[in-house]
Amino acid sequence: MKKSKPFWAFVILAAVVYGVVQFFTVSGLLNIYYSNLIITISINIILAVSLHLVIGITGQFSIGHAGFLAVGAYISAIATMKFELPFVLAIVIGGVVAALAGLIVGIPTLRLRGDYLAIATLGFAEIIRIMLFNIDYVGGAAGMQVTHFTTWTTTFVCLFITILVISNFTNSRHGRACISIRENEIAADAMGINTTFYKVAAFAIGSFFAGVAGALYSHNFYIIQPGNFGFLKSFDILIFVVLGGLGSLSGSVISAILLTIISAFLQQYPETRMIIYSLVLVIVMLYRPQGLLGTREITDLFKWKPAKGGH
Amino acid sequence: MALLEVKNAGIQFGGLKAVSGFNMELRQGELVGLIGPNGAGKTTSFNLLTGVYVPTEGEIIFNGKRLNGLPPYKVTQSGISRTFQNIRLFSELSVLDNVKVAYHSLAKNSILSSIFRLPSHFSEEKNMENKALEFLKIFNLDNLKDEKAKNLPYGQQRRLEIARALAAGPKLLLLDEPAAGMNPQETHELMELIAFIRKQFDLTILLIEHDMNLVMGICERIYVLDHGQLIAAGTPEEIRTNPKVIEAYLGEEVTSEHA
Numbered sequence: 001m002k003k004s005k006p007f008w009a010f011v012i013l014a015a016v017v018y019g020v021v022q023f024f025t026v027s028g029l030l031n032i033y034y035s036n037l038i039i040t041i042s043i044n045i046i047l048a049v050s051l052h053l054v055i056g057i058t059g060q061f062s063i064g065h066a067g068f069l070a071v072g073a074y075i076s077a078i079a080t081m082k083f084e085l086p087f088v089l090a091i092v093i094g095g096v097v098a099a100l101a102g103l104i105v106g107i108p109t110l111r112l113r114g115d116y117l118a119i120a121t122l123g124f125a126e127i128i129r130i131m132l133f134n135i136d137y138v139g140g141a142a143g144m145q146v147t148h149f150t151t152w153t154t155t156f157v158c159l160f161i162t163i164l165v166i167s168n169f170t171n172s173r174h175g176r177a178c179i180s181i182r183e184n185e186i187a188a189d190a191m192g193i194n195t196t197f198y199k200v201a202a203f204a205i206g207s208f209f210a211g212v213a214g215a216l217y218s219h220n221f222y223i224i225q226p227g228n229f230g231f232l233k234s235f236d237i238l239i240f241v242v243l244g245g246l247g248s249l250s251g252s253v254i255s256a257i258l259l260t261i262i263s264a265f266l267q268q269y270p271e272t273r274m275i276i277y278s279l280v281l282v283i284v285m286l287y288r289p290q291g292l293l294g295t296r297e298i299t300d301l302f303k304w305k306p307a308k309g310g311h
Numbered sequence: 312m313a314l315l316e317v318k319n320a321g322i323q324f325g326g327l328k329a330v331s332g333f334n335m336e337l338r339q340g341e342l343v344g345l346i347g348p349n350g351a352g353k354t355t356s357f358n359l360l361t362g363v364y365v366p367t368e369g370e371i372i373f374n375g376k377r378l379n380g381l382p383p384y385k386v387t388q389s390g391i392s393r394t395f396q397n398i399r400l401f402s403e404l405s406v407l408d409n410v411k412v413a414y415h416s417l418a419k420n421s422i423l424s425s426i427f428r429l430p431s432h433f434s435e436e437k438n439m440e441n442k443a444l445e446f447l448k449i450f451n452l453d454n455l456k457d458e459k460a461k462n463l464p465y466g467q468q469r470r471l472e473i474a475r476a477l478a479a480g481p482k483l484l485l486l487d488e489p490a491a492g493m494n495p496q497e498t499h500e501l502m503e504l505i506a507f508i509r510k511q512f513d514l515t516i517l518l519i520e521h522d523m524n525l526v527m528g529i530c531e532r533i534y535v536l537d538h539g540q541l542i543a544a545g546t547p548e549e550i551r552t553n554p555k556v557i558e559a560y561l562g563e564e565v566t567s568e569h570a
Contacts, residue, residue, distance in 0.1 A: 165426050172425035172432060173415050173439065176404070180412045183401035190361060190395075192387035192416035192479055201422060247403070295403055 006299055010163075018156050025152055035152065039220055041260045042155045043213050046162045048240035048256040049249060050209035053166050055238070056247040057175065058202040059182025060110060061118045065237045067105075067125030068207040070229035072098040072214025074138055077146045077224060087149040091158065091215040098211020099204045101128075106203035110196060113185075125234055132226035143225035150220040158216060162209045167249055169205065178202050182247075243284055245291025250298035255291075314339045314515050315391075315483055320359055320369030321539075329355045330539045333369065337483065342509060342516045344530035346523075346550075348559055352539040353519045354396055357485050360517075361393050362386040374482065388416050392481035394472045396488045396519075402461035406452055406471060409460050410443040413478035443478065449511070450474040466497045470504070477512060484508075486518040490525050498522060502529055527551065535559065 021038055024030040030038075051065045076094030079085045085093070109120040138144045169175050177198045180188040189195050218224045240259060244251030262280060266273040284292070313336045321331035330352040337343055347353050358364045360371060362383040371378040378386055392413075401409050418435040425432045447453040450470055455463065460471060469489060476484060489505070490498045502525055509516055520526045526533060527547045535543040535550060537559040543550060550556055 168426050168428060169422065173411070173418050173420075173435065174422050174425055176408055176412050177415050179404060179408075180401045183403055184399045186363070186383075187395065187399035187401065188412070189363075189383040190387055190393055190399075191413045191475065192384050193412065194382075194384050 014160050021152055036220070037260070037264050039150060039152060039155050039216070040264070041257055042159045043216050043220070044240065044256040044260045045253050046159055046209055046213040046216070047237045048244065048252040049162055049166055050206040050213065051237050051241050052244075052249055052252040053169070053202050054206040055241050056249075056252065057170055057182065058178040058199055060199055060203065061114060062121040062203070063118050063231070063234050063238055064121030064123070064125035065210055066229045066231065066233035067121070067128040068098040068101060068210035069214040069217065069233065070125070070128050070132060070226070071101045072211025073218035073224050073229070074132060074144070075211070076215035077144055077218045078138065080149065080219065081144070081146060087154065087219060091154070091212055094215035095208045095211040098214065099208035102204040102207025103200065106200045110199040110203060122231060122234070125229070125231060129226045129229050132229075141226065143223045145223055146218050146221065148219060148222060150216050155216050158212050162212065163249070163253070166205070166209070170249065174198065174201070239281060243281065243291055245293040245295060247295035248291065248293040248297055251291055251293035254293070254298070313337060314374060315360075316372040317360070318370045318372070320366045320371055322355065322359055322364050323367045328539055330359065330536075331368065333359075333541055335534060337515055337517060339515055340513070342505070342529060342531050343518075344526040344533040345517060345519045345536065346521070346526055346533060347536035351536040353536055354487060356536065357393060357487055357519065360485060361391060384416070387479055387481075390480070390482040391485065392476040392479045392483075393485040394476050394487055394489060396491065398468050398472055400460040400468055400472055400475070402459065404460060405457050406460055406463070407440075407443055407447065407456040409471060409475050410446055410478045411439050413475050414439045414442055417480070446474060446478050465492060469493070469501070473504070473508070477508060481514070483515045483517065486516065488519050488521065490520055490522045498525055501525070505529060
């Protein structure tokens with residue numbers, strides 16, 4: 001099978017990142033705090049990239065991503081804690097159930113546009129959170145005990161698959177169909193594209209990976225509580241995508257890394273943390289309203305384009 | 312048999328009858344104009360034909376198939392393609408990708424084949440790429456293929472929109488004010504382009520236009536709408552002298568009895 005140059009560049013980069021982190025972790029040069037930070041960053045990247053598919057590529061403004069994160073987190077926790085299934089299987093189950101939730105929410109709400117869709121998805125996330133509060137089976141407000149299973153290797157494999165799947169999807173006729181919906185839904189329809197199908201498909205794929213991130217998230221802490229999945233969490237993910245540049249996969253990866261590091265660093269200054277964090281966002285948005293990378297990808301920066309057009 | 316047959320079609324928005332009793336028959340290979348004053352319901356009838364609106368009365372039959380209630384993407388797949396009054400390109404996509412989107416429904420590989428990069432993904436993508444490149448050559452847009460659609464000059468954008476509509480492989484092409492905002496030179500080029508594609512692709516064309524030189528110059532038959540009603544139909548010569556049409560455009564003639 002033929003693969004393009006960027007693909008191999010990506011594989012090599014991924015192998016190097018994995019190797020370096022693994023080496024530092026095993027050799028003990030990286031303490032628990034930092035190796036945990038790296039796992040958190042990876043989970044945030046998965047979340048950012050999965051929402052990027054929905055908002056950046058398909059142009060559907062969903063602000064309930066934490067809802068799918070919660071579904072994945074709780075379902076996978078139930079799988080490992082109550083049914084004692086292996087962790088890898090629990091990750092898949094978490095993803096699949098989150099994708100199903102995505103279908104159930106997506107089919108009726110994706111007929112709505114703009115603001116209405118945002119409100120509907122926000123509402124869904126809140127429903128999930130309130131439901132979790134009231135189900136004693138998963139511990140209600142007190143939360144649920146979860147064994148620590150998440151390792152750098154599992155996180156990394158999930159991250160790798162997420163980026164690969166979403167970038168493969170984007171760079172195909174299906175991805176183009178989604179982008180055409182973002183650009184002009186009426187014209188996309190008039191070009192013979194089943195817009196509802198692609199909106200729901202993108203939403204379901206995004207939800208699947210949010211569910212996978214949820215599984216990693218719940219098994220990275222010793223306890224999960226419904227409160228972790230409030231609308232602030234949804235906004236955190238949204239901020240990764242918007243700040244990175246709507247439509248740029250590498251942009252959402254970079255902003256997820258930067259913002260997670262900034263946020264972790266600021267934990268030393270709890271009184272001023274949110275003020276500084278907000279200031280960073282305001283400043284970036286003032287000077288780069290199109291986001292860090294705009295709609296471009298990081299790979300575009302390495303391409304030398306000969307003189308453009310008009311000859 | 313007629314390619315397109317519209318029988319008494321109409322649409323009502325609440326109490327407002329935007330179009331009613333609309334009858335039209337297009338035969339294979341015809342070039343027909345649809346004219347009328349602003350707000351007469353021309354674009355609304357295009358929207359009826361393409362499935363954007365579902366007619367509240369009447370029937371639309373295309374190629375022997377009833378179109379009423381089909382979603383727009385299925386109407387396109389059955390062979391009606393259109394351009395828009397206000398250009399609707401995929402502005403952030405390249406010129407090439409704009410055309411590739413039109414080939415979307417002709418490719419058959421599944422989402423999974425693209426995710427796993429199976430051979431069918433590559434063959435379909437290659438196929439679409441070649442077809443689109445060939446197509447851009449016909450329209451003299453191949454040297455701009457990597458440019459974003461939004462960066463093209465206005466005339467080229469119109470051209471690209473027509474190219475994209477044609478790439479979807481229609482039997483009937485609907486052009487909504489293709490000459491809007493063009494200077495006489497560009498309009499002239501457009502007329503040549505329309506004549507060319509009609510021959511090249513064996514098309515039937517229905518166009519809405521305000522530029523009477525263009526309409527009278529190339530259309531074989533003309534339909535005239537006013538206040539949502541069909542008021543006249545015939546050859547350009549008949550339309551030019553039809554008193555109802557003159558009245559709709561210029562107002563009633565003041566005769567000595569009224570004075």
